Amino acid sequence: MENKSTGLPLEHHIRQFGTAVDQSGDKPVFNFVLVKTASRCNIACTYCYWFRDNEVYNKPAVLTKESEDAFCRRLEEHITAHGLQDFMLVFHGGEPLLFPKYRFIAFQEKLDAIAERTGCEIERGVSTNAILIDAEWAEILKKYNVSVSVSIDGPPDIHDKYRIDFKGLGTHAGTVKGIEALRAVDHHPGIISVCNPSTDPEKLLAYVVDELGVDRFDILPPDATHADNPPPIDEYFIRLFDVWYEKYAARGVRITTLDSMIAGTMGGQSCSDTIGLGPIDTLTLMTDGTLEPLDVLRITGNASTKTDTSVHNHSLQDAQHDPRWLGAYNASLSLCDTCKACEYMDACGAGHLAQRWAPENGYDNPSVYCESWKKIFAHIWERLAPTMVLSLEEPGATLPQGDFEPMPIARIPWDAIRRKKSEAESGASS
Incomplete structure (x- = not known):
């Protein structure tokens, strides 16, 4: 591959930031914020969570100047008060680039000035x-070192089934044109895809890579959510893992969810x-300056993320006291x-x-994909466990490389692993 992406998918950032704690020792000091520069979108993806909550339409179309200021x-107050050395902002929507270029x-420029005054590195993504x-746009994003994650679900026949415009037409060509504009200035994006369980993941992998x-x-x-009764995803992700493991892992290809x-x-x-x-x-x-919890929770509807906390009247850290954020x-x-x-709890x-939410009891449930996740984790364990045994017996044997640490030896069920290996060897010799 000649092109190496410089952008990381948004989901990577969510767990990389927000890990410090406040002086009480039991709540995080925020160092990651999703900034909704727009609450509207220029396309009409059929699976979008954002517009399932009609409260969105009560928000300004783009981030107001007063809220931005x-x-x-x-x-700046937050960074200074907590002595933060790094902070992450991800511009999001809707479609965040509906925000005017000049703004x-x-x-x-304001963020750069804050970073210079505080000595805090303010990383940015969109x-x-x-x-x-x-x-x-490509030059602007490159100039300000804004990493880019592009939503594309595969080749046209997969992507255009759900990612359509307001006329019902596919959007694949427009997305690829945007990717090419970024590459023209040597600013290579990361990719976020939503799986279609009825398709072959190898086709998506081959296209993206x-x-x-x-x-x-x-x-x-x-x-x-549990109210949606979605189709299972185990067959898709098991095959995705197998294809990645056998064909792409050694090439340095990284998929955050698999990692x-x-x-x-x-x-x-x-x-x-x-x-x-x-x-x-x-x-x-939000575009009106209110501070809310993770935006995907809007999928539950009924203004479920609506708060009374706002940058106009509160500090960023005040959000941790809001009932909706705390909930x-x-x-x-x-x-x-x-x-x-x-x-598989851990x-x-x-x-x-x-995906845990249900109308009857809120979040007090397993994932709506629970049975699928069990099968996926069992499969990954069965594929990796023999390799882990080999790593003890054959110096130089390795696992796929990723941002993870090996399981502590005390937690690895060696008896079960060796039993599986023995069963496999017995089956091969019989």
């Missing part, structure tokens, strides 16, 4: 469908909020009894918080 003041430039990215030339990306399950599942299987920490045990402590800045944070750490008793963490 107030956020910058609060951000985006001015916003970046999650976009790329359709609006022309040569000028071999045609788009991207080696760092993510493939996500469709956002869904997280492997890390969890080996006793490590997930690098994504899609899967894995860990707090959801994301803060979202999401506490729910992410409080698993239901079924999950607590599950052998690796799975009940899946994404939004």
Whole structure:
């Protein structure tokens, strides 16, 4: 592959930031914010979670100037008060690039000035469908070192089934044009894809890696709650893992969700909020200046993320006292009894918080994809366990490389591993 992506999928950042704690020692000091520069979109993806909550339409179409200025003041106060050395902002929507270019430039200049005054590195990213990215946008994003994650679900026959415009037409060509504009200025994006369980993941892998030339990306399950009754995803992700493991891992291809599942299987920490045990402590800045929990929770509808906390009247850290933010944070750490008793609890963490929601009892459930996740984790374990045994017996044997630590030896069920290996050898000799 000649092109190496410089952008990381958004889900990678969510677990990389937000890990410090405040002076009370029990809540995070925010150092990651989703900034909604736009609440509207230029396309009409059929699976989008954002517009399932009609409260969105009560928000300004783009981030107001007053809210932008107030956020910058609060951000500098926050960085200074907590002595932060790094902070992450991801511009998001809707479609974030509906935000006017001249205002985006001015916003970046303000952020650069804050970084210079405080000594804090303010990293920036944008999650976009790329359709609006022309040569000028590409230069702006490169100049201000804004990493780019582009949403594309595969070749046209897969992508255009769900990612359509307001006339019902496919958007693939426009997205690819935006990717090409970025590459023309040597600013290579990461990719985020939503899986279609009825398709072959190898087709998506081949397209992203071999045609788009991207080696760092993510493939996500469709956002869904228990009210949606989505189709299972186990066959898709099991085949995705097998194809990646056998054909792409050695080429340095990285898929964030797979990294997280492997890390969890080996006793490590997930690098994504899609899967894995860990707090959801994301803060979202809305276009009117209100501060809300993780935006995907809007899939539950009924203004479920609406708060009374705003940068116009509150500090960023004040959001941790808001009942809606606290509710999401506490729910992410409080698993239901079924999950607590599950052998995959640490690796799975009940899946994404939004996928646990049901109208009857909120988040007190396993993931709507629970049975699928069990099968996926079991399969990954069965594939990796023999390799882990070999790594003891044959110096030089290695596992796929990723941002994870090996499972502590005390936690690895060696008897079960050796039994499986013995059974496999017996079967081969009979």
